Amino acid sequence: MQLARSRLTVLLNALYDSGETTIPVSHPGSDVGELFRIELGGPQSSTVRLSKDFQTYSDARSAVNSSYGAPAVNELPSPRSYLSAFLAGGLLSPGNDSEIADFLDRYGNPDLNAGADPVLAGFDTNIMPWRPAHMLGLRSTDEPVINGFALATGIRDELDWGGKRKDTQSLVEAFGPEFEALWNQPAGASREGRLGELCYRQLRDQQYGDEFTTDTGDEEIIEGYDEYERETRKEVLLFSNDRDFIERARSHRIHAQRVEFPEGLPRKLTGSWQEIQDTLYLLSILFGVLTLPKVTLYGVWKGKGGMAWHDEKLEVDCRSPKVEPLIKRDNAIIEAHDQ
Structure with a gap:
């Protein structure tokens, strides 16, 4: 199933309805692991708690480099890019x-x-x-x-953005089988x-x-x-x-x-569901794959073409049979309203 960036609130709502009011967002690789937790509240006042702030993410990235070398660490966004996604999503403001x-x-x-x-x-x-x-x-x-x-x-x-990933074996060894999906897609910083x-x-x-x-x-x-x-x-x-x-x-x-980028990431951020959805979209692209309770988000996948990029779509793999019908229900309601 594919969802556009503007429809990711449908995913958040489905997780909320299935009992997931606190949503950990993780990278599949054990050396990186949990990045942050979303605590869903009001439409304008939800909380994001950083499990990996700027420094701890930098440390995790260094651990990946020590264990697996350049092919793996180059598929992780730089610490500066990690921070910039929160800025671009609206959860963080420019330093000036x-x-x-x-x-x-x-x-x-x-x-x-x-x-x-x-x-x-x-x-x-x-x-x-x-x-x-x-x-x-x-x-x-x-x-x-x-x-x-x-x-x-x-x-x-x-x-x-022309560099594409032709060999995914090193990524699978470092991060898990989900990274087979990155074959022939923009690699690392190219995203x-x-x-x-x-x-x-x-x-x-x-x-x-x-x-x-x-x-x-x-x-x-x-x-x-x-x-x-x-x-x-x-x-x-x-x-x-x-x-x-x-x-x-x-x-x-x-x-x-x-435009000054902040020097670091605070451990706690507050924002709207829309700002959370936008940040989640950007980080899914930068990391390639993110895992949430009951779903896996793919920023890139085999065969992702120009229109999917143009429409700002992610691939959503529902690991739980309870979540997919909720997403389809709410998505259909929005589509009917838009028509």
């Missing part, structure tokens, strides 16, 4: 969120009726996998602070690049996005944004995690703001 808010207050919300130039957001490669429009609150339909997105093709071309490429295309195709051609490399991309501003009379707000990129952009008189 008040500074970002001040920047948007200063340069966003253009009064087009008074003749102000449109304002578009642009993103560096290093934050594109982490759903930056959502992370920075730029997609609000109530009071949008920008008028669209400016997308440099150099960013798209820097998002490397992060795939998430970035998917985000780029969503901004381009589903939002108001201006795409323009640049080469790769920081200076080439920044010069492209500079030229775009001059030729279109649109103003760009450029975001990056890279201090040097921000300083270079400012030297071109582009409004640029650094």
Whole structure:
């Protein structure tokens, strides 16, 4: 059974209805094990308790490297990417969120009726996998602070996701038989690049996005944004995690703001069911496979094609016969409502 990211609350609800109000989320490999626990509460106030914070996850990753070497550890997201998934899912905020808010207050919300130039957001490669429009609150339909997105093709071309896993035996030995499913799918960090490429295309195709051609490399991309501003009379707000990129952009008189990732993960996070579902989706992609009570989630699987990526789908293996009918029931209700 496949479920889109936007339908993962159906899975959470099915587990809740089957008596699983506290849901441990684990990696199948014993050296990694439980990552966090979801304590389902109200729609806006559930709790996530980290069994593996930044440091303990780093230690677990080192243990995998010592036991199984590069083929296995390269299939685990870096500690920085692990943290970034919680940031992208909305359970964690940027380390300088008040500074970002001040920047948007200063340069966003253009009064087009008074003749102000449109304002578009642009993103560096290093934050594109982490759903930056959502992370920075730029997609609000109530009071949008920008008028669209400016997308440099150099960013798209820097998002490397072509490397595929051709040998799964080492992964099966390290983590278990579930990892046979990763055959011929993006391997390791390539899945992060795939998430970035998917985000780029969503901004381009589903939002108001201006795409323009640049080469790769920081200076080439920044010069492209500079030229775009001059030729279109649109103003760009450029975001990056890279201090040097921000300083270079400012030297071109582009409004640029650094997005600081937190230094670590707190042991307890609070958020909505939607934020939990989004985080669960991202971590399923990054790890490839996650286990929950009664179900196994596959971020990638044999034969996962372009449309499944486009539709942000996971493969859900129901290990309990009690859960699958509950998921199908609620999913059918949502589908009927959407029609």
